[in-house]
Amino acid sequence: PRKIIIDTDPGQDDAAALMLAFASPEELEILGLCAVAGNVPLSFTSRNLRIVCELCGKPDAKVYEGALKPLNRPQVTAEHVHGKTGLDGADLPEPTMQAQAQNAIDFIIETLRCEPSGTVTICTLGPLTNLALALQKAPDIASRIQELVMMGGGCFEGGNITPAAEFNIYVDPEAAKIVFDAGIPTVIMPLDVTHQLLTTRDRVAKIAALGTRPAQVLVEWLAFFERFDIEKYGSDGGPLHDPSVIAYLLKPELFSGRLCNVEIEVESELTVGMTVVDWWHVTDRRRNATFMRNVDADGFFALLTERVARL
Numbered sequence: 001p002r003k004i005i006i007d008t009d010p011g012q013d014d015a016a017a018l019m020l021a022f023a024s025p026e027e028l029e030i031l032g033l034c035a036v037a038g039n040v041p042l043s044f045t046s047r048n049l050r051i052v053c054e055l056c057g058k059p060d061a062k063v064y065e066g067a068l069k070p071l072n073r074p075q076v077t078a079e080h081v082h083g084k085t086g087l088d089g090a091d092l093p094e095p096t097m098q099a100q101a102q103n104a105i106d107f108i109i110e111t112l113r114c115e116p117s118g119t120v121t122i123c124t125l126g127p128l129t130n131l132a133l134a135l136q137k138a139p140d141i142a143s144r145i146q147e148l149v150m151m152g153g154g155c156f157e158g159g160n161i162t163p164a165a166e167f168n169i170y171v172d173p174e175a176a177k178i179v180f181d182a183g184i185p186t187v188i189m190p191l192d193v194t195h196q197l198l199t200t201r202d203r204v205a206k207i208a209a210l211g212t213r214p215a216q217v218l219v220e221w222l223a224f225f226e227r228f229d230i231e232k233y234g235s236d237g238g239p240l241h242d243p244s245v246i247a248y249l250l251k252p253e254l255f256s257g258r259l260c261n262v263e264i265e266v267e268s269e270l271t272v273g274m275t276v277v278d279w280w281h282v283t284d285r286r287r288n289a290t291f292m293r294n295v296d297a298d299g300f301f302a303l304l305t306e307r308v309a310r311l
């Protein structure tokens with residue numbers, strides 16, 4: 001299996017991504033799970049991450065806590081989407097498992113230095129603060145990362161937290177800039193892809209029909225999470241962002257995009273956190289990321305449903 005570290009700020013859609021990863025041990029070996037401040041403060045994202053581990057029957061998973069806030073901006077959170085705890089919608093017990101004593105930044109550095117170079121993939125589902133701090137502290141790790149697969153940014157779809165910016169990049173644009181400038185082979189799952197992954201009634205009904213406890217909880221989370229987007233966009237269901245990252249590792253053929261230059265705006269008040277994507281190759285700037293644009297949405301939901309059934 002492919003070795004991965006998941007860095008996340010759960011979040012109901014992060015939780016769905018974690019379920020997909022936990023259900024796929026043949027393809028993915030999860031070395032550790034890192035919590036970062038994002039949708040809600042770190043104390044909640046760490047708690048939520050451990051709740052998901054226990055729900056999935058993985059109380060021995062290794063959870064590490066990372067950054068409490070963005071590199072040099074005040075914290076921005078998204079309780080308006082995810083609820084007060086970040087994981088509202090289902091009634092679950094407080095976790096009994098503890099986070100590891102080592103912090104997430106040191107865990108990332110140590111793991112990349114110990115494992116053979118080019119064999120560890122980093123998956124980020126939240127702001128890029130933890131990875132940026134690791135790169136600042138240990139620049140040598142950049143060349144050891146096999147691939148970075150991230151949910152963040154947008155181009156043709158615009159933004160979801162400002163007209164120009166997507167939440168994960170907007171929360172810590174300086175961190176995103178450090179990561180994009182580090183020369184890591186990068187795959188981006190932007191809003192352009194995730195806005196195609198709508199949790200329509202039909203798709204959710206198939207998950208509900210599995211009848212298992214994890215499936216039931218996922219359906220409850222989705223119902224809470226999507227209410228925001230249904231109101232906002234008037235669509236049948238809301239976009240399911242973060243599982244696209246894990247789905248890409250399992251079935252890359254579901255996605256299509258283009259290797260191009262992507263830069264992060266960190267100065268302009270109006271467009272801070274924007275991913276400026278050179279889709280048409282109008283500059284000769286380094287092509288530093290594969291920016292995905294399309295997805296086979298039915299294929300994605302078939303994969304998600306089939307895997308959640310295994311939990």
Ligand code: BDR
Binds near residue numbers: 012039
């Ligand atoms: C991203 O922001 C968060 O609210 C979601 O969990 C996802 O990672 C979407 O913009």
Ligand code: CA
Binds near residue numbers: 010013014038125242
């Ligand atoms: Ca997230």
